C-alpha cells in the first residue's frame with residue numbers, strides 16, 4: 001500500500017513540475033518515464049549512474065531538464081544522436097517522448113550502455129539504438145546523417161563541437177545543454193573551423209529549485225572537413 005501511495009505522489013510531483021514548466025506529456029509517456037526512473041533509482045544503489053540520488057531530484061534535474069529540449073525541437077527533425085548519454089539524458093527521455101523518431105544513444109562506458117539496453121527492453125522501445133564506441137570512432141560510419149545532435153554534461157563547448165558537428169547534416173542543429181554562457185567566447189575558433197554558428201540561445205529555469213538552464217542552438221552551415229574530429233583523445237587534449 002505504502003509503495004502505491006509513494007508512486008501516486010511521485011506522479012503528481014512530476015505532473016506538477018511539468019505544469020510549472022508549461023509542458024504537457026501524454027499519460028502513457030509519463031508512465032514510461034516513471035518506470036525508467038524506477039529502474040534508474042534501483043540501479044543507482046549498486047552502480048554509480050548519477051550523483052542525484054533521490055527520485056524527486058532526478059525528475060527535476062534529469063527528466064524535466066531533458067524535456068526542455070522539446071520546446072526547441074521541430075516536427076521535421078527525425079533523427080537524433082546523443083553522445084555521452086550516461087544513464088540516458090537527454091536522449092532516452094526524448095526517445096520516450098518521440099516514439100516515431102530515431103535515436104542513437106552513445107557512451108564510451110559499456111556498463112552505462114548495458115543499463116540503457118535494459119531500460120529499452122523493459123519499456124519495449126523500438127526507436128532507439130545504442131553504441132559504446134567513443135564518438136571519435138563512431139563517426140567513421142555516421143558522418144553527416146543526423147538532423148539533431150545532443151550532448152549534456154560531457155565536456156567544454158569547444159571540445160563537444162568537434163565531436164558533434166561532423167555527425168549532423170548541413171543545416172542540421174546541435175543543441176548542447178549548458179549551465180551558463182561562459183564557454184561561448186573561447187569556442188569561436190572551433191565554430192569557424194567546423195563551419196557552424198550559434199543561431200540562438202534559449203534560457204530555462206528548473207521549476208522547483210529555479211536554477212538556470214541553457215540550450216544553445218548551433219547551426220551547421222557547410223560540410224565538415226574529414227580532418228575532424230581528430231584522432232581519439234586529441235579533441236579533449238588539444239581543443240580547437
Ligand SMILES: C[S@@+](CC[C@H](N)C(=O)[O-])C[C@H]1O[C@@H](n2cnc3c(N)ncnc32)[C@H](O)[C@@H]1O
Pocket residue numbers: 083084085086087088089090106107108109112133134135136151152153154163
Ligand atoms: C557526466 S556524464 C553525463 C551524462 C548525461 N549526458 C547527463 O547529462 O546526465 C558524461 C558522459 O560522457 C561520456 N563520454 C565522454 N566523452 C565521450 C566520447 N568522446 N564518446 C562517448 N562518450 C563520451 C562519459 O563516459 C560519461 O558517461
